Amino acid sequence: MKIKPLQIIAHIILILGVLLMVVPIWISFASSSHDSVTILTEGMKFHIGDQLARNYNEVLNEKGGWSEEVTAAKMFINSFIMALGIATLKVVISAMSAYALVYYRFKLAVPIFWLIFITLLVPLEVRIFPSYKIVSDLGLTNSYTGLILPLVASATATFFFRQFYKTIPDELLESAKLDGANAWSFFIDFLVPLSKTMIAAMFIFMFVYGYSQYLWPLIMTTAEEYWTVVMGMKIIYTESYEGVALPRTAERFAYIILSMIPPVLVVVFLQKWFIKGLIQTEK
Amino acid sequence: MSFLDLKNVTKIYPNGTKAVHETSLSVDEGEFMVFVGPSGCGKSTLLRMVAGLEDITEGDINLDGKLINEVDPSERDVAMVFQNYALYPHMNVYNNLAYGLKNRGIDKETIEQKVNDAAKLLQISDYLQRKPSMLSGGQRQRVAMGRAIVRNPKIFLFDEPLSNLDAKLRIQMRLEIKKLQQKVGVTSIFVTHDQVEAMTLADRLAVINNGIIEQLGTPIEIYDNPKSLFVAGFIGSPQMNFLDGNIKNKTLSAEGFEIKDIDSDFEGEVKLGIRPEHLSQRENSLINLKVDLVEQLGSDNLVYGQLKDKKDFCYRCPGNLTIEKGTDLSLNIENNKYYIFDKSTGKRVN
Ligand SMILES: Nc1ncnc2c1ncn2[C@@H]1O[C@H](COP(=O)(O)OP(=O)(O)OP(=O)(O)O)[C@@H](O)[C@H]1O
Ligand SMILES: [Mg+2]
Numbered sequence: 001m002k003i004k005p006l007q008i009i010a011h012i013i014l015i016l017g018v019l020l021m022v023v024p025i026w027i028s029f030a031s032s033s034h035d036s037v038t039i040l041t042e043g044m045k046f047h048i049g050d051q052l053a054r055n056y057n058e059v060l061n062e063k064g065g066w067s068e069e070v071t072a073a074k075m076f077i078n079s080f081i082m083a084l085g086i087a088t089l090k091v092v093i094s095a096m097s098a099y100a101l102v103y104y105r106f107k108l109a110v111p112i113f114w115l116i117f118i119t120l121l122v123p124l125e126v127r128i129f130p131s132y133k134i135v136s137d138l139g140l141t142n143s144y145t146g147l148i149l150p151l152v153a154s155a156t157a158t159f160f161f162r163q164f165y166k167t168i169p170d171e172l173l174e175s176a177k178l179d180g181a182n183a184w185s186f187f188i189d190f191l192v193p194l195s196k197t198m199i200a201a202m203f204i205f206m207f208v209y210g211y212s213q214y215l216w217p218l219i220m221t222t223a224e225e226y227w228t229v230v231m232g233m234k235i236i237y238t239e240s241y242e243g244v245a246l247p248r249t250a251e252r253f254a255y256i257i258l259s260m261i262p263p264v265l266v267v268v269f270l271q272k273w274f275i276k277g278l279i280q281t282e283k
Numbered sequence: 284m285s286f287l288d289l290k291n292v293t294k295i296y297p298n299g300t301k302a303v304h305e306t307s308l309s310v311d312e313g314e315f316m317v318f319v320g321p322s323g324c325g326k327s328t329l330l331r332m333v334a335g336l337e338d339i340t341e342g343d344i345n346l347d348g349k350l351i352n353e354v355d356p357s358e359r360d361v362a363m364v365f366q367n368y369a370l371y372p373h374m375n376v377y378n379n380l381a382y383g384l385k386n387r388g389i390d391k392e393t394i395e396q397k398v399n400d401a402a403k404l405l406q407i408s409d410y411l412q413r414k415p416s417m418l419s420g421g422q423r424q425r426v427a428m429g430r431a432i433v434r435n436p437k438i439f440l441f442d443e444p445l446s447n448l449d450a451k452l453r454i455q456m457r458l459e460i461k462k463l464q465q466k467v468g469v470t471s472i473f474v475t476h477d478q479v480e481a482m483t484l485a486d487r488l489a490v491i492n493n494g495i496i497e498q499l500g501t502p503i504e505i506y507d508n509p510k511s512l513f514v515a516g517f518i519g520s521p522q523m524n525f526l527d528g529n530i531k532n533k534t535l536s537a538e539g540f541e542i543k544d545i546d547s548d549f550e551g552e553v554k555l556g557i558r559p560e561h562l563s564q565r566e567n568s569l570i571n572l573k574v575d576l577v578e579q580l581g582s583d584n585l586v587y588g589q590l591k592d593k594k595d596f597c598y599r600c601p602g603n604l605t606i607e608k609g610t611d612l613s614l615n616i617e618n619n620k621y622y623i624f625d626k627s628t629g630k631r632v633n
Pocket of ligand 2: 328
């Protein structure tokens with residue numbers, strides 16, 4: 001095969017792009033395996049040091065916070081539960097509401113759709129006080145329900161599912177009907193499998209969205225056992241300024257690396273559905 | 284009452300389009316009925332009302348002695364083959380066939396047996412594990428048929444199922460559908476706008492125009508005895524020749540010739556219809572044709588030309604006759620096979 005100059009240029013650009021993404025992560029990872037003192041005196045590292053196990057163990061299991069009770073491991077679990085809950089519910093609710101909007105031709109379908117769409121203009125940050133009021137009136141502060149529930153309605157996902165369902169030919173519904181499918185079985189047997197790449201994509205976006213929430217958990221949680229990773233990030237940065245101790249730079253890097261793992265896992269795990277959808281169009 | 288009975292069925296779409304006008308029709312058990320007509324005449328609408336996919340604005344539909352106006356499509360026990368097949372893209376062929384049976388709560392072994400039987404009948408046993416996207420057009424067509432057959436429904440409905448196939452495959456599938464229907468013996472309604480398809484498949488034929496059944500009968504009846512100008516022009520290929528004429532005292536004078544002693548008491552403006560295949564060459568005959576173009580089909584020649592008054596005309600002759608462009612032919616109407624229609628109403632008058 002002859003290599004064209006254009007291809008070489010394209011590859012150079014792609015390799016540069018990859019480096020741009022990967023190098024900072026690698027530096028963080030390498031730095032997280034050294035002594036904090038080494039990093040403070042010698043700067044960031046490109047090679048792996050000998051403190052890897054110690055640093056990560058310390059980050060995961062050291063008890064912190066005011067009560068000296070919450071560990072990073074617990075925060076990871078909290079964030080994971082929150083993100084999982086948000087992503088799952090968002091996908092389920094959006095898919096079902098889009099189903100209702102597209103297939104039940106009631107008169108108000110269009111106005112309702114636009115109403116849902118308009119909520120894009122009022123993200124949680126804008127309505128944070130009323131949301132807080134409602135959640136606290138319901139007695140849901142300091143609970144997973146309170147962390148998840150106000151974030152599960154999604155105009156974006158509803159919109160994407162609606163657009164997708166509209167591309168499914170009417171004959172499919174009609175022939176399913178003649179084959180004895182009811183409203184529920186059409187959704188489960190047809191729309192869900194047909195939109196599985198869509199579901200995977202939405203799930204990934206929504207997981208990352210849920211995982212990176214900061215303001216809402218900050219307001220919502222007073223008990224440290226509900227703290228999330230992103231909140232912990234702040235704690236681990238401010239902590240070192242108390243007293244005379246050295247900033248624990250290496251542990252910070254370890255924490256950052258760890259905090260990336262759950263979203264990366266979700267992407268890696270769902271990626272094969274993505275790819276499948278890209279190479280084999282089932283329309 | 285026959286197996287399927289439509290009584291004064293009317294369909295008005297929500298936007299006001301009146302697609303079907305007070306149509307009555309009955310189909311006997313095991314009969315192969317074909318709806319034929321030009322695009323937009325309401326064939327699909329009529330069929331979809333039988334399937335339950337469209338509401339019936341007025342009238343009654345009875346199937347197997349039961350009024351089904353308000354019965355849900357899933358409960359009607361009808362099967363439909365769509366123009367684009369509407370196969371389930373995410374299921375393999377086996378599941379495409381099995382889905383309707385599963386919904387009826389039939390046990391696994393029975394489903395497997397039925398699917399395998401249907402697959403064998405349609406020669407798709409080798410593809411059962413494939414997705415529809417991995418099949419050719421003809422194979423998809425068979426799967427769609429299989430999905431209908433496997434449920435053993437009361438009635439098969441076909442909405443132009445062959446129009447996505449190439450010409451050769453269409454003729455082959457046409458034959459297969461006919462054979463299959465005879466073998467399985469299920470009452471069927473087949474919608475098409477192709478009159479050849481209609482003629483070859485039908486036990487009985489309903490020619491539909493503008494939401495009205497213009498004529499109902501066996502293909503030969505309709506071909507031999509069209510009741511209206513529309514039916515005469517629609518059935519038969521190449522199309523019937525039409526000439527303007529006038530009847531006075533049982534004498535029809537068309538452009539350039541006269542026919543005496545016609546079998547009609549009608550007086551006034553008429554259309555004279557002559558099928559291209561009902562003509563033969565004979566000296567000093569009525570019709571003089573100047574040949575423009577000859578299409579050689581092998582078995583037949585289609586001769587196109589003009590009459591004295593520049594009117595286009597077609598004559599079909601055996602393929603072994605050689606006819607040169609530019610020659611003048613003298614044509615005779617065989618056995619007096621001509622059709623006269625009232626010009627204003629389109630009704631047959633002889
Ligand atoms: N959903 C609808 N709403 C309004 N009018 C419709 C609708 N569907 C069909 N029509 C109209 O009803 C008439 C009959 O339509 P139909 O689909 O039955 O025609 P058809 O005979 O099947 O034609 P074709 O051979 O092109 O499929 C047409 O004039 C069409 O425009
Ligand atoms: Mg149609």
